[in-house]
Amino acid sequence: MFWLSLFPFATAWMGENNFAAVPVALYGLVVLLAAIAYFILTRVLIAHHGKDSTLAAAIGRDAKGKISVGIYVIAVVSALIVPWFACLLYVLVTILWLIPDRRIERSLMT
Known part of the structure; x- marks a missing residue:
């Protein structure tokens, strides 16, 4: 939850600075750490x-x-070199997660 609380700050800073390299990289770091936290959460739940x-x-x-x-x-690494490309990668991941995932639905049906 901590990493999710940083989204408004990172997003606002990125917007206020016209998608400059450092704010775009910080945004990427925030979403990366949130993704890692999600990954750890799923592993802990499976272990439990x-x-x-x-x-x-x-x-x-x-x-x-x-x-x-x-x-x-x-994206975080490329943000320091080509910020617009990093933003494109962030959008790509968002689209990836917008595509419905049928794994849970399928496993509950069996």
Whole structure:
């Protein structure tokens, strides 16, 4: 929750500075750390419920989560060089998560 609380600050700073390199990189760092926190949360929940649980089956290999973290790492580094490209990568991850994920729905049906 801490990383999510920094979104308004990072977003505002990025907008106020016309998407300058450092604010775009900071925004990327905030979303990267939130993504890492989500990844850790899913691993802890799976460990708590067991590797054979419905939750573990629903989450599976969590390709979306791993791909998102990878793209965020690339975006943070590229933000210092080409900020607009980093913003494009942030939008790409957002679109990736807007596509419905049927894993949980499928695992509950079985």
